[in-house]
Amino acid sequence: MKLNCVVVDDSSIQRMIIAKLVNNHPNLHLIGDFSNAIEARSCMSIHNVDLIFLDIEMPVISGFDFLDGLKTKPQIVFITSKAEYALKAFDYDATDYLQKPIAIDRFNASVKRAIDLYQLKQDTRDEEGDHVFIKSNLKKLKIFTSKIKWIEAFGDYVRVVTDEDSHLVLSTMKSFENELSKTKFVRVHKSYIINIDKVERFNSKFAEIGPMKIPLSRNKKEDLIKALSVA
DSSP: OOEEEEEEOSOHHHHHHHHHHHHHOTTEEEEEEESSHHHHHHHHTTSOOSEEEEESOOSSSOHHHHHHTOSSOOEEEEEESOSTTHHHHHHTTOSEEEESSOOHHHHHHHHHHHHHHHHHHHHHHHHHOSEEEEEETTEEEEEEGGGEEEEEEETTEEEEEESSOEEEEEOOHHHHHHTSOTTTEEEEETTEEEEGGGOOEEOSSEEEETTEEEEOOTTTHHHHHHHHHHO
């Protein structure tokens, strides 16, 4: 198992040190290292990231401001030269807080903690069934993914349609897609993600889930065919 990581630090020397530690660790995969939050955010809109090694004091956008702008937050290991941020860091559910200069054994301990938390989350999913937590109408709801029929883009929101109901959630399609199983859910259109277990029939233009005909993008039809063939 490897956790996908990014490193965000405005110091090129510190960034190089942390990136080297990540590359040398057998359970980490470096997606990229960035000098500012804007570049990191752009990367995370494309790639699934499990863990961020994040500096706090950065120009323009601080580490805390960066996290405030994320709709979906991976695990965070804060890295800073100052101890006074520690209390605030754990308000952000930080996995760990490392002070510069970073000792290898302390870095490895942080990684172990991140892996243990990741594994615990996976084990919980196995025991309870895959689910996601969503905020809808000011309430936090637990939705079992087996009950989701499709997800639809709806302006700044996504509409999550289940067997019983539908919910509007403030999220991007990409962020919500990252919360779902890649083997059970397929992005078939820029505005639709579908649960392949709910598909009753499909042709070159539509996938049918009950009376709903969901459009298929030309370049996404093959993804649906592949997913259905291994389901």
